[in-house]
Amino acid sequence: MTSFTEENYLKIIYLLTERHNGNEVSTNQLAEHTQTKAASVSDMLRKLAEKNYINYRKYQGVTLTDAGEQIALGVIRKHRLWEVFLVEKLGFGWDEIHDIAEQLEHIDSKELTKSLDDFLGNPKFDPHGDPIPDSKGKMPSVSYQKLSDIPLNQSVVMMGVSVHSPSFLQHLDKNQITLGCTLKIREISEFDKSYSILLDEKNTIFVSNEVARNLLVQMQES
Protein backbone atom coordinates (compact mmCIF):
# COMPACT_ATOMS: atom_id res chain seq x y z
CA MET A 1 0.00 0.00 0.00
CA THR A 2 1.08 3.50 -0.78
CA SER A 3 -0.17 6.23 1.52
CA PHE A 4 -1.51 9.58 0.48
CA THR A 5 1.71 11.15 1.77
CA GLU A 6 4.00 8.71 -0.03
CA GLU A 7 2.11 9.31 -3.26
CA ASN A 8 2.67 13.02 -2.86
CA TYR A 9 6.39 12.64 -2.36
CA LEU A 10 6.69 10.38 -5.40
CA LYS A 11 4.67 12.75 -7.55
CA ILE A 12 6.77 15.73 -6.52
CA ILE A 13 10.01 13.83 -7.06
CA TYR A 14 8.82 12.95 -10.56
CA LEU A 15 7.89 16.51 -11.45
CA LEU A 16 11.08 18.04 -10.05
CA THR A 17 13.26 15.42 -11.74
CA GLU A 18 11.50 16.20 -15.01
CA ARG A 19 12.05 19.90 -14.49
CA HIS A 20 15.77 19.22 -13.90
CA ASN A 21 16.12 17.08 -17.00
CA GLY A 22 16.57 13.90 -15.04
CA ASN A 23 18.95 15.16 -12.39
CA GLU A 24 18.62 14.22 -8.73
CA VAL A 25 16.20 16.11 -6.53
CA SER A 26 17.56 17.54 -3.28
CA THR A 27 16.14 17.23 0.22
CA ASN A 28 15.65 20.98 0.58
CA GLN A 29 13.75 21.21 -2.67
CA LEU A 30 11.44 18.47 -1.52
CA ALA A 31 10.96 20.18 1.82
CA GLU A 32 9.91 23.32 0.00
CA HIS A 33 7.44 21.54 -2.27
CA THR A 34 5.96 19.27 0.40
CA GLN A 35 5.60 22.19 2.82
CA THR A 36 7.60 20.35 5.47
CA LYS A 37 11.09 20.56 6.96
CA ALA A 38 14.24 18.94 5.61
CA ALA A 39 14.37 16.61 8.61
CA SER A 40 10.95 15.23 7.77
CA VAL A 41 11.96 14.73 4.17
CA SER A 42 15.07 12.78 5.20
CA ASP A 43 12.88 10.42 7.22
CA MET A 44 10.49 9.90 4.35
CA LEU A 45 13.32 9.31 1.88
CA ARG A 46 14.68 6.56 4.08
CA LYS A 47 11.24 4.98 4.06
CA LEU A 48 10.70 5.32 0.33
CA ALA A 49 14.16 3.90 -0.34
CA GLU A 50 13.33 0.90 1.87
CA LYS A 51 10.25 0.27 -0.26
CA ASN A 52 12.41 0.57 -3.38
CA TYR A 53 10.50 3.49 -4.78
CA ILE A 54 13.57 5.75 -4.98
CA ASN A 55 17.31 5.59 -5.56
CA TYR A 56 18.78 7.30 -2.56
CA ARG A 57 22.38 7.90 -1.58
CA LYS A 58 22.63 10.01 1.53
CA TYR A 59 23.46 13.65 0.85
CA GLN A 60 23.27 12.98 -2.90
CA GLY A 61 19.59 13.55 -3.66
CA VAL A 62 17.11 11.09 -5.14
CA THR A 63 15.63 9.79 -8.35
CA LEU A 64 12.68 7.44 -8.81
CA THR A 65 13.02 3.72 -9.44
CA ASP A 66 10.76 2.21 -12.09
CA ALA A 67 8.34 1.14 -9.36
CA GLY A 68 8.29 4.65 -7.91
CA GLU A 69 7.85 6.20 -11.33
CA GLN A 70 4.84 4.02 -12.06
CA ILE A 71 3.15 5.19 -8.88
CA ALA A 72 4.01 8.82 -9.63
CA LEU A 73 2.68 8.56 -13.17
CA GLY A 74 -0.55 7.01 -11.93
CA VAL A 75 -1.09 9.93 -9.57
CA ILE A 76 -0.21 12.48 -12.24
CA ARG A 77 -2.55 10.76 -14.69
CA LYS A 78 -5.42 11.04 -12.23
CA HIS A 79 -4.53 14.63 -11.38
CA ARG A 80 -4.60 15.71 -15.00
CA LEU A 81 -7.73 13.75 -15.91
CA TRP A 82 -9.59 15.36 -13.01
CA GLU A 83 -8.35 18.77 -14.15
CA VAL A 84 -9.88 18.12 -17.57
CA PHE A 85 -13.11 17.10 -15.87
CA LEU A 86 -13.21 20.24 -13.75
CA VAL A 87 -12.70 22.53 -16.73
CA GLU A 88 -14.56 20.69 -19.50
CA LYS A 89 -17.51 19.35 -17.54
CA LEU A 90 -17.88 21.58 -14.51
CA GLY A 91 -16.83 24.88 -16.06
CA PHE A 92 -13.96 25.80 -13.73
CA GLY A 93 -11.20 28.12 -14.94
CA TRP A 94 -7.67 26.76 -15.38
CA ASP A 95 -6.61 28.92 -12.45
CA GLU A 96 -9.08 27.31 -10.03
CA ILE A 97 -8.48 23.60 -10.41
CA HIS A 98 -5.13 22.77 -8.92
CA ASP A 99 -6.05 22.44 -5.27
CA ILE A 100 -9.13 20.35 -6.03
CA ALA A 101 -7.15 18.03 -8.29
CA GLU A 102 -4.53 17.67 -5.54
CA GLN A 103 -7.23 15.92 -3.54
CA LEU A 104 -8.89 13.96 -6.32
CA GLU A 105 -5.58 12.54 -7.57
CA HIS A 106 -5.46 10.20 -4.57
CA ILE A 107 -8.83 8.54 -5.14
CA ASP A 108 -8.02 4.87 -5.51
CA SER A 109 -10.14 3.05 -8.09
CA LYS A 110 -8.87 1.59 -11.34
CA GLU A 111 -12.44 1.41 -12.66
CA LEU A 112 -13.11 5.04 -11.84
CA THR A 113 -9.99 6.25 -13.61
CA LYS A 114 -10.86 4.18 -16.66
CA SER A 115 -14.47 5.40 -16.80
CA LEU A 116 -13.46 8.99 -16.22
CA ASP A 117 -10.91 8.80 -19.02
CA ASP A 118 -13.55 7.46 -21.41
CA PHE A 119 -16.14 9.99 -20.23
CA LEU A 120 -13.70 12.78 -21.06
CA GLY A 121 -12.94 11.33 -24.50
CA ASN A 122 -9.46 10.05 -23.60
CA PRO A 123 -7.83 13.46 -23.53
CA LYS A 124 -4.09 13.68 -24.21
CA PHE A 125 -3.49 17.03 -22.50
CA ASP A 126 -4.76 18.75 -19.39
CA PRO A 127 -6.11 22.34 -19.31
CA HIS A 128 -2.58 23.70 -18.80
CA GLY A 129 -1.25 21.84 -21.83
CA ASP A 130 0.55 19.19 -19.75
CA PRO A 131 0.50 15.71 -21.30
CA ILE A 132 -1.55 13.01 -19.56
CA PRO A 133 0.30 9.71 -18.94
CA ASP A 134 -1.50 6.81 -20.61
CA SER A 135 -3.15 3.93 -18.78
CA LYS A 136 -0.01 1.82 -19.19
CA GLY A 137 1.96 4.40 -17.22
CA LYS A 138 3.75 5.99 -20.13
CA MET A 139 4.26 9.76 -20.25
CA PRO A 140 3.93 11.13 -23.81
CA SER A 141 7.01 13.12 -24.77
CA VAL A 142 6.41 16.66 -25.87
CA SER A 143 8.87 19.17 -27.26
CA TYR A 144 7.81 22.67 -26.47
CA GLN A 145 10.02 25.73 -26.47
CA LYS A 146 9.86 28.80 -24.31
CA LEU A 147 8.42 31.76 -26.17
CA SER A 148 11.51 33.64 -25.03
CA ASP A 149 13.67 31.30 -27.15
CA ILE A 150 11.74 31.95 -30.38
CA PRO A 151 13.13 34.36 -32.99
CA LEU A 152 11.35 37.55 -34.00
CA ASN A 153 8.43 37.23 -36.42
CA GLN A 154 8.19 33.45 -36.15
CA SER A 155 4.57 32.35 -35.76
CA VAL A 156 4.09 29.84 -32.95
CA VAL A 157 1.15 28.17 -31.23
CA MET A 158 0.68 28.45 -27.49
CA MET A 159 0.88 24.90 -26.08
CA GLY A 160 1.41 25.17 -22.33
CA VAL A 161 2.73 27.00 -19.31
CA SER A 162 5.68 26.26 -17.07
CA VAL A 163 4.15 28.00 -14.06
CA HIS A 164 0.71 27.05 -12.77
CA SER A 165 0.06 29.73 -10.17
CA PRO A 166 -3.44 31.22 -10.26
CA SER A 167 -2.00 34.72 -10.57
CA PHE A 168 0.03 33.81 -13.65
CA LEU A 169 -2.92 32.03 -15.27
CA GLN A 170 -5.25 34.92 -14.49
CA HIS A 171 -2.71 37.29 -16.00
CA LEU A 172 -2.79 35.23 -19.21
CA ASP A 173 -6.60 35.31 -19.16
CA LYS A 174 -6.53 39.12 -18.95
CA ASN A 175 -4.28 39.20 -22.01
CA GLN A 176 -6.44 36.68 -23.85
CA ILE A 177 -3.57 34.24 -24.09
CA THR A 178 -5.11 30.78 -24.23
CA LEU A 179 -3.95 27.32 -25.28
CA GLY A 180 -3.96 27.14 -29.07
CA CYS A 181 -3.67 30.84 -29.76
CA THR A 182 -1.06 32.08 -32.25
CA LEU A 183 1.80 34.27 -31.09
CA LYS A 184 4.38 36.21 -33.09
CA ILE A 185 7.09 38.26 -31.41
CA ARG A 186 7.25 41.72 -32.98
CA GLU A 187 9.82 43.37 -30.77
CA ILE A 188 11.79 42.94 -27.58
CA SER A 189 12.33 46.10 -25.60
CA GLU A 190 15.94 47.14 -25.22
CA PHE A 191 15.06 48.62 -21.84
CA ASP A 192 13.35 45.85 -19.87
CA LYS A 193 13.37 42.89 -22.29
CA SER A 194 9.60 42.94 -22.38
CA TYR A 195 7.80 41.63 -25.44
CA SER A 196 5.54 43.13 -28.02
CA ILE A 197 3.52 40.26 -29.46
CA LEU A 198 1.00 39.85 -32.25
CA LEU A 199 -1.82 37.69 -30.89
CA ASP A 200 -3.85 35.54 -33.32
CA GLU A 201 -2.66 37.75 -36.23
CA LYS A 202 -4.89 40.51 -34.85
CA ASN A 203 -4.04 42.37 -31.69
CA THR A 204 -0.73 43.50 -30.34
CA ILE A 205 -0.17 42.78 -26.67
CA PHE A 206 2.71 43.51 -24.32
CA VAL A 207 4.05 40.99 -21.86
CA SER A 208 6.95 41.00 -19.45
CA ASN A 209 10.06 38.92 -20.00
CA GLU A 210 8.94 36.72 -17.11
CA VAL A 211 5.72 35.89 -18.91
CA ALA A 212 7.56 35.13 -22.17
CA ARG A 213 9.87 32.72 -20.33
CA ASN A 214 6.93 30.77 -18.93
CA LEU A 215 4.90 30.35 -22.09
CA LEU A 216 5.52 27.05 -23.90
CA VAL A 217 5.01 27.16 -27.65
CA GLN A 218 5.50 25.16 -30.80
CA MET A 219 6.13 26.00 -34.46
CA GLN A 220 2.99 25.77 -36.62
CA GLU A 221 1.53 22.31 -37.19
CA SER A 222 3.85 19.68 -35.84
Next chain:
Amino acid sequence: MTSFTEENYLKIIYLLTERHNGNEVSTNQLAEHTQTKAASVSDMLRKLAEKNYINYRKYQGVTLTDAGEQIALGVIRKHRLWEVFLVEKLGFGWDEIHDIAEQLEHIDSKELTKSLDDFLGNPKFDPHGDPIPDSKGKMPSVSYQKLSDIPLNQSVVMMGVSVHSPSFLQHLDKNQITLGCTLKIREISEFDKSYSILLDEKNTIFVSNEVARNLLVQMQES
Protein backbone atom coordinates in the same frame (compact mmCIF):
# COMPACT_ATOMS: atom_id res chain seq x y z
CA MET B 1 -10.67 21.32 10.93
CA THR B 2 -12.36 18.00 10.75
CA SER B 3 -10.24 15.04 9.78
CA PHE B 4 -11.18 12.33 7.34
CA THR B 5 -11.60 9.99 10.33
CA GLU B 6 -13.74 12.37 12.34
CA GLU B 7 -15.98 12.93 9.31
CA ASN B 8 -16.46 9.19 9.04
CA TYR B 9 -17.46 8.82 12.66
CA LEU B 10 -19.95 11.69 12.40
CA LYS B 11 -21.44 10.29 9.21
CA ILE B 12 -21.85 6.84 10.74
CA ILE B 13 -23.36 8.26 13.92
CA TYR B 14 -25.87 10.17 11.80
CA LEU B 15 -26.87 7.14 9.75
CA LEU B 16 -27.16 4.81 12.74
CA THR B 17 -29.14 7.38 14.75
CA GLU B 18 -31.50 7.74 11.78
CA ARG B 19 -31.85 3.97 11.54
CA HIS B 20 -32.73 3.87 15.27
CA ASN B 21 -35.31 6.64 14.98
CA GLY B 22 -33.21 9.12 16.89
CA ASN B 23 -32.01 6.86 19.70
CA GLU B 24 -28.43 6.91 20.97
CA VAL B 25 -25.77 4.95 19.12
CA SER B 26 -23.63 2.56 21.19
CA THR B 27 -19.88 2.21 21.26
CA ASN B 28 -19.96 -1.37 20.04
CA GLN B 29 -22.14 -0.50 17.08
CA LEU B 30 -19.73 2.22 16.09
CA ALA B 31 -16.81 -0.17 16.45
CA GLU B 32 -18.52 -2.55 14.06
CA HIS B 33 -19.26 0.11 11.46
CA THR B 34 -15.90 1.87 11.66
CA GLN B 35 -14.05 -1.45 11.48
CA THR B 36 -12.20 -0.68 14.70
CA LYS B 37 -12.31 -1.82 18.32
CA ALA B 38 -14.53 -0.44 21.07
CA ALA B 39 -11.49 1.02 22.84
CA SER B 40 -10.63 3.10 19.79
CA VAL B 41 -14.20 4.30 19.53
CA SER B 42 -14.22 5.41 23.18
CA ASP B 43 -11.12 7.51 22.52
CA MET B 44 -12.64 9.11 19.46
CA LEU B 45 -15.92 9.82 21.26
CA ARG B 46 -14.05 11.68 23.98
CA LYS B 47 -12.40 13.74 21.26
CA LEU B 48 -15.60 14.43 19.32
CA ALA B 49 -17.37 15.41 22.54
CA GLU B 50 -14.56 17.84 23.34
CA LYS B 51 -15.11 19.47 19.96
CA ASN B 52 -18.84 19.64 20.68
CA TYR B 53 -19.79 17.48 17.74
CA ILE B 54 -21.60 14.88 19.86
CA ASN B 55 -23.63 14.58 23.06
CA TYR B 56 -21.80 11.98 25.07
CA ARG B 57 -22.49 10.60 28.54
CA LYS B 58 -20.13 7.75 29.36
CA TYR B 59 -21.70 4.32 28.97
CA GLN B 60 -24.88 5.92 27.59
CA GLY B 61 -24.17 6.13 23.87
CA VAL B 62 -24.08 9.23 21.70
CA THR B 63 -26.14 11.53 19.49
CA LEU B 64 -24.96 14.36 17.27
CA THR B 65 -25.06 18.02 18.26
CA ASP B 66 -26.26 20.50 15.66
CA ALA B 67 -22.65 21.22 14.72
CA GLY B 68 -21.90 17.52 14.33
CA GLU B 69 -25.03 16.96 12.31
CA GLN B 70 -24.12 19.72 9.89
CA ILE B 71 -20.77 18.09 9.23
CA ALA B 72 -22.38 14.67 8.82
CA LEU B 73 -24.99 16.02 6.41
CA GLY B 74 -22.29 17.72 4.36
CA VAL B 75 -20.43 14.43 3.99
CA ILE B 76 -23.61 12.52 3.18
CA ARG B 77 -24.58 15.16 0.63
CA LYS B 78 -21.23 14.73 -1.14
CA HIS B 79 -21.42 10.94 -0.93
CA ARG B 80 -24.83 10.84 -2.58
CA LEU B 81 -24.04 13.45 -5.23
CA TRP B 82 -20.94 11.49 -6.24
CA GLU B 83 -23.03 8.33 -6.41
CA VAL B 84 -25.36 10.04 -8.85
CA PHE B 85 -22.34 11.12 -10.88
CA LEU B 86 -20.92 7.62 -10.99
CA VAL B 87 -24.18 6.08 -12.18
CA GLU B 88 -25.61 8.84 -14.39
CA LYS B 89 -22.43 10.10 -15.99
CA LEU B 90 -19.92 7.29 -15.79
CA GLY B 91 -22.27 4.34 -16.24
CA PHE B 92 -21.51 2.44 -13.04
CA GLY B 93 -24.10 0.06 -11.58
CA TRP B 94 -25.71 0.90 -8.23
CA ASP B 95 -23.86 -2.07 -6.75
CA GLU B 96 -20.41 -0.72 -7.70
CA ILE B 97 -20.39 2.81 -6.36
CA HIS B 98 -20.31 2.68 -2.60
CA ASP B 99 -16.59 2.23 -2.03
CA ILE B 100 -15.67 4.92 -4.53
CA ALA B 101 -18.14 7.38 -3.01
CA GLU B 102 -16.67 6.60 0.43
CA GLN B 103 -13.49 8.20 -0.83
CA LEU B 104 -15.00 11.05 -2.84
CA GLU B 105 -17.23 12.18 0.03
CA HIS B 106 -14.20 13.65 1.82
CA ILE B 107 -13.07 15.93 -1.01
CA ASP B 108 -13.13 19.37 0.50
CA SER B 109 -14.27 22.11 -1.88
CA LYS B 110 -17.46 24.11 -1.57
CA GLU B 111 -17.17 25.19 -5.22
CA LEU B 112 -16.75 21.62 -6.42
CA THR B 113 -19.83 20.40 -4.56
CA LYS B 114 -21.86 23.29 -5.93
CA SER B 115 -20.71 22.75 -9.52
CA LEU B 116 -21.18 19.00 -9.31
CA ASP B 117 -24.71 19.47 -7.98
CA ASP B 118 -25.56 21.77 -10.90
CA PHE B 119 -23.87 19.49 -13.42
CA LEU B 120 -26.05 16.63 -12.23
CA GLY B 121 -29.22 18.74 -12.44
CA ASN B 122 -29.62 19.18 -8.66
CA PRO B 123 -30.79 15.63 -8.02
CA LYS B 124 -32.95 14.99 -4.97
CA PHE B 125 -32.21 11.26 -4.62
CA ASP B 126 -29.17 9.05 -5.08
CA PRO B 127 -29.16 5.85 -7.15
CA HIS B 128 -30.36 3.83 -4.14
CA GLY B 129 -33.32 6.15 -3.58
CA ASP B 130 -31.76 7.85 -0.56
CA PRO B 131 -32.56 11.57 -0.29
CA ILE B 132 -29.72 14.05 -0.84
CA PRO B 133 -29.38 16.73 1.87
CA ASP B 134 -29.65 20.23 0.37
CA SER B 135 -26.86 22.80 0.28
CA LYS B 136 -28.17 24.39 3.47
CA GLY B 137 -27.63 21.11 5.32
CA LYS B 138 -31.27 20.03 5.47
CA MET B 139 -32.19 16.39 4.94
CA PRO B 140 -35.48 16.01 3.02
CA SER B 141 -37.92 13.85 4.93
CA VAL B 142 -39.23 10.84 3.11
CA SER B 143 -41.90 8.40 4.18
CA TYR B 144 -41.36 5.02 2.65
CA GLN B 145 -42.76 1.71 3.85
CA LYS B 146 -41.27 -1.72 3.74
CA LEU B 147 -42.83 -3.85 1.02
CA SER B 148 -43.38 -6.45 3.72
CA ASP B 149 -45.79 -4.03 5.47
CA ILE B 150 -47.97 -3.54 2.41
CA PRO B 151 -51.29 -5.42 2.08
CA LEU B 152 -51.97 -7.90 -0.70
CA ASN B 153 -52.89 -6.52 -4.12
CA GLN B 154 -51.94 -2.97 -3.27
CA SER B 155 -49.92 -1.41 -6.10
CA VAL B 156 -46.81 0.37 -4.86
CA VAL B 157 -43.78 2.03 -6.44
CA MET B 158 -40.27 0.91 -5.58
CA MET B 159 -38.51 3.91 -3.97
CA GLY B 160 -35.43 2.64 -2.21
CA VAL B 161 -33.54 -0.07 -0.38
CA SER B 162 -32.61 -0.39 3.27
CA VAL B 163 -29.57 -2.55 2.55
CA HIS B 164 -26.84 -1.40 0.19
CA SER B 165 -24.68 -4.50 -0.14
CA PRO B 166 -23.57 -5.31 -3.69
CA SER B 167 -25.00 -8.81 -3.39
CA PHE B 168 -28.46 -7.53 -2.46
CA LEU B 169 -28.42 -4.94 -5.24
CA GLN B 170 -27.24 -7.50 -7.79
CA HIS B 171 -30.01 -9.81 -6.65
CA LEU B 172 -32.52 -7.03 -7.37
CA ASP B 173 -30.93 -6.50 -10.80
CA LYS B 174 -31.38 -10.18 -11.62
CA ASN B 175 -35.06 -9.87 -10.73
CA GLN B 176 -35.43 -6.65 -12.72
CA ILE B 177 -36.41 -4.75 -9.59
CA THR B 178 -35.35 -1.15 -10.17
CA LEU B 179 -36.20 2.21 -8.63
CA GLY B 180 -39.56 3.33 -9.98
CA CYS B 181 -40.92 -0.07 -10.89
CA THR B 182 -44.42 -1.07 -9.80
CA LEU B 183 -44.92 -3.93 -7.34
CA LYS B 184 -48.09 -5.73 -6.28
CA ILE B 185 -48.04 -8.53 -3.74
CA ARG B 186 -50.05 -11.50 -5.03
CA GLU B 187 -49.39 -14.04 -2.37
CA ILE B 188 -47.28 -14.73 0.69
CA SER B 189 -46.23 -18.33 1.12
CA GLU B 190 -47.51 -20.03 4.23
CA PHE B 191 -44.38 -22.11 4.31
CA ASP B 192 -41.47 -19.67 4.21
CA LYS B 193 -43.18 -16.25 4.07
CA SER B 194 -41.70 -15.65 0.63
CA TYR B 195 -43.48 -13.32 -1.76
CA SER B 196 -45.11 -13.76 -5.11
CA ILE B 197 -45.12 -10.32 -6.73
CA LEU B 198 -46.52 -8.84 -9.91
CA LEU B 199 -43.78 -6.64 -11.40
CA ASP B 200 -44.78 -3.67 -13.56
CA GLU B 201 -48.23 -5.23 -14.12
CA LYS B 202 -46.52 -7.83 -16.32
CA ASN B 203 -44.32 -10.54 -14.85
CA THR B 204 -44.67 -12.50 -11.68
CA ILE B 205 -41.48 -12.82 -9.64
CA PHE B 206 -40.70 -14.58 -6.39
CA VAL B 207 -38.63 -12.98 -3.66
CA SER B 208 -37.67 -14.07 -0.18
CA ASN B 209 -39.09 -12.48 2.93
CA GLU B 210 -35.70 -10.92 3.55
CA VAL B 211 -35.86 -9.14 0.20
CA ALA B 212 -39.40 -7.91 0.88
CA ARG B 213 -38.31 -6.45 4.21
CA ASN B 214 -35.54 -4.46 2.57
CA LEU B 215 -37.48 -2.94 -0.29
CA LEU B 216 -38.82 0.56 0.43
CA VAL B 217 -41.97 1.47 -1.42
CA GLN B 218 -44.68 4.10 -1.63
CA MET B 219 -48.36 4.08 -2.59
CA GLN B 220 -48.97 5.33 -6.15
CA GLU B 221 -48.33 9.04 -6.84
CA SER B 222 -47.68 10.85 -3.63
Next chain:
DNA sequence: ACAAAATTTTAGACTAATCTAAAAAAATAT
Protein backbone atom coordinates in the same frame (compact mmCIF):
# COMPACT_ATOMS: atom_id res chain seq x y z
C1' DA C 1 43.36 23.90 0.56
C1' DC C 2 41.03 25.02 4.17
C1' DA C 3 37.65 27.77 6.92
C1' DA C 4 33.00 29.18 6.79
C1' DA C 5 28.50 28.44 5.13
C1' DA C 6 24.93 25.63 3.56
C1' DT C 7 22.74 21.30 3.30
C1' DT C 8 21.43 16.94 5.02
C1' DT C 9 20.91 13.50 8.46
C1' DT C 10 20.22 11.80 13.15
C1' DA C 11 18.28 11.95 17.77
C1' DG C 12 14.56 12.58 20.50
C1' DA C 13 9.87 14.27 21.03
C1' DC C 14 4.89 15.13 19.65
C1' DT C 15 0.05 14.17 17.67
C1' DA C 16 -3.63 11.36 15.62
C1' DA C 17 -5.51 7.09 15.35
C1' DT C 18 -5.17 2.71 16.37
C1' DC C 19 -4.34 -1.65 19.35
C1' DT C 20 -4.41 -5.19 23.63
C1' DA C 21 -5.20 -6.00 28.30
C1' DA C 22 -7.27 -4.79 32.43
C1' DA C 23 -10.62 -2.19 35.17
C1' DA C 24 -15.18 -0.22 35.71
C1' DA C 25 -20.03 0.10 34.86
C1' DA C 26 -24.40 -1.62 33.20
C1' DA C 27 -27.42 -5.32 31.85
C1' DT C 28 -29.07 -10.01 32.54
C1' DA C 29 -30.39 -14.18 34.61
C1' DT C 30 -31.37 -17.11 38.05
Next chain:
DNA sequence: ATATTTTTTTAGATTAGTCTAAAATTTTGT
Protein backbone atom coordinates in the same frame (compact mmCIF):
# COMPACT_ATOMS: atom_id res chain seq x y z
C1' DA D 1 -31.02 -9.32 44.90
C1' DT D 2 -26.94 -10.71 43.80
C1' DA D 3 -23.73 -13.14 40.75
C1' DT D 4 -22.49 -13.52 36.04
C1' DT D 5 -22.06 -11.70 31.54
C1' DT D 6 -21.70 -7.98 28.42
C1' DT D 7 -20.42 -3.47 27.33
C1' DT D 8 -17.63 0.43 27.87
C1' DT D 9 -13.74 2.91 29.48
C1' DT D 10 -8.94 3.51 30.91
C1' DA D 11 -4.00 2.52 30.78
C1' DG D 12 -0.15 1.84 28.25
C1' DA D 13 1.92 0.74 23.54
C1' DT D 14 2.47 1.26 18.50
C1' DT D 15 2.77 3.46 13.79
C1' DA D 16 2.92 7.28 10.41
C1' DG D 17 4.22 11.65 9.75
C1' DT D 18 5.77 15.60 11.52
C1' DC D 19 8.83 18.84 14.44
C1' DT D 20 13.32 21.18 16.76
C1' DA D 21 17.99 20.94 17.90
C1' DA D 22 22.31 19.08 17.19
C1' DA D 23 25.66 16.44 14.50
C1' DA D 24 27.56 15.12 10.08
C1' DT D 25 28.62 16.00 5.40
C1' DT D 26 29.16 18.69 1.30
C1' DT D 27 29.78 23.01 -1.03
C1' DT D 28 31.64 27.58 -1.47
C1' DG D 29 34.80 31.39 -1.15
C1' DT D 30 39.11 33.11 -0.75
